[in-house]
Amino acid sequence: MSFARRAAGILTVATVAFALSACAPGDEGAATASGADDGFSDDGCTHITVATSSEKVNMLDALAAAFAESEQHSDLDTCATVRPVNVSSGNASRYLTQGGDWPAADRDLWPTLWSPASTVWTDRVAAAASASLVGEPVSFTHTPIVFGMPEPMARALGWPDTPLGVSDLAALCQDPAGWGSVGKDIWGSFKISKTNPNTSTTGLSTILMQSYEAAGKSEGLTAADVDAAAEFSRVFEECVIHYGDTTGNVLTTLYEDTQHGAGGSGYVSAVALEETSLINYNLGNPDSHTVQPGETLTPPKDKLVAVYPSGGSMWSDNPITVLGADWVTPEQRTAGEAFIAFLQTPEAQRILPQFGFRPLGDETALGDLFTVANGIDPAQPAVTLPKPDVATISAALDQWVQVRKPSSVMELIDISGSMDEGIGDGRTRLDGAIQGAQSTLAHFRGTDEIGVWAFTTGVDSAAGEGIVPIRDVSALGADRETLGDSLEDLRYAQRAGTPLYDAVLAAYKTMSERAEPGRINAIVLLSDGEDTDSTVSLDSLVARLSQDVTEGGEDALVRIFPIAYGESADRSALKRIADATGGQVFDASDPERIDLVFASVINNF
DSSP: OOHHHHHHHHHHHHHHHHHHHHOOOOOTTOOOOTTTTSOOOOOSSEEEEEEEOGGGHHHHHHHHHHHTTSHHHHTSSSOEEEEEEEOOHHHHHHHHHHOSSOSOSOGGGSOSEEEOSOHHHHHHHHHHTOHHHHOOOEEOOBEEEEEEEEHHHHHHTTTTTSOOOHHHHHHHHHOTTGGGGGTOGGGOSOOEEEEOTTTOHHHHHHHHHHHHHHHTOSSOOOHHHHHHTHHHHHHHHTTEEEEESOHHHHHHHHHHHIIIIITTTTTOSEEEEEHHHHHHHHHTOTTOOOOOTTOOOOOOSSOEEEEOOTTOBOEEOOEEEEOOOTTOOHHHHHHHHHHHHHHTSHHHHHHGGGGTOBOSSTTSOOOTTSSGGGTOOTTOOSSBOOOOOHHHHHHHHHHHHHHSOOEEEEEEEEOSGGGGSBOSSSOBHHHHHHHHHHHTGGGSOTTSEEEEEEEEEEEEETTEEEEEEEEEEEEOTTOHHHHHHHHHGGGGSOOOOOOHHHHHHHHHHHHHHHOOTTSEEEEEEEESSOOOSOSSOHHHHHHHHHHHHHTTOGGGOEEEEEEEESTTSOHHHHHHHHHHHTOOOEEESSGGGHHHHHHHHHTTO
8 A cells, every 4th residue: 555545544534533423414405514625635646526415425524534444445556535525416417417617616626426315316417418427326325305394293293193195284285274274373374395306306306206196106107197296286385485495504494493482383394305304403403514523512492303204205315426527537437436336335334324324225223313312213214206217307397397386586686886896707796796696587487576676875766765676576577588688787886885774674665565475475685795874773674574473474474585795794684684584694705606606595486
């Protein structure tokens, strides 16, 4: 063994000891493990990047460390360093299908290996691009899709003694009495959180489970079955509060709501998620970050319990494959194949349950995480729903675009003087904001409502002082191109101070007056700085935003999704604004990534 390979092994022994003792199981949508996006050190080894769905980042860190001490690694001619990088399954699928370079400046972070949450994604790339690009995917672990419910809510429906199916949840969605139908009027309407199926395996699996349920099938789902399930799925979608970009963000909001005494019921009743994400939540790590030495996790006051639908569950089968991309070198291919072989070994399989994932065979014990205390029934799911063919999956995605809950969204954009600053790629901050907003217009249907306001000091309009309406909120119709052109007008707008709180209050009042129970009503707020010129204080603004929830206005609640744009954005204030409405803050501290961040926000609608 070379000195470089021995050195790499010494370094990773400590890493695996930390990973196995300190890292909690992953969650779809969590941040990458510590240092995962910082590039590789110059260690003299072959560098292997694994583009992976985020719920596996922590686990793959531990597996990579164990691989460095394995027989498979020792058999290589040179050492190999494996590093996971968080890329959602849907985004990776899109990058690979579109062809061209991988969207990362550091070529070391261009993936040799791809591990989406499901072979659904490798099948789609093989069909849309080429089979050689995705190679020969091999599953190395799996986790079922479940509905996580706060335990008191699940017990109100008869859990764990009464089997519950997707139809039971749909019936609660459709019942005007909501939770009142089971004697819990105080809980209000039945609310579901799901992720966007175009980027999330959980979201995609859930819409397939809906079609299976409507068809009364446990296998052999067809495109015709999906078509026939359209009305059933439309009713189910009516319960959705918003389509989270990740379950990690949804669970973080639920966790904070619970810890502050609301018990979670004010935000959501059920979350479609992977079993491993539910375990992680109950450990007190809702966003699945890498737990640091000395950090203490605080379990939620109300744990989530897994409802395994009586009609069956889809599974995330977590394949891994060496990509057939032209940037993968022969040395990387050889090392990648060795790592994949290691993942099938008993040594690797024993690591999986420590991160909330199920091993491939029954010979490996599940361990202490898979217990009733963690809301898990290791004997479930009783029925496994097989993955349909590519044509059926495509039909389900196409149908979701038509049946998903309609949205009414206002984009509120800061155009203060600081937006003229450059972001390092030849654009100003305002350029990035305009292009980010333009790039998301294709997401909306013609029946969705969308408006754009800008704000700064020294301007006045019918919408209020400091407000520049680019487009009032109305059905998009055929105005997509016109709105894109109108956004360009922002380049020439007057830019001065930042009346952030006044602008948010004006937008919130307008959206609240027109909000409808049957829509996702939201404001996307982009700001790159602190409030400098408002007449209303932050405390008064937050009190006003919180008023609708406390007074029972949840059926037409307007949620605010702020984008903290650049390092100078007032993240504390933006978080308070989001929390007051049940929204989420998105981080664009690296302003060059504003296009991707904007896309993540819009995935909620």
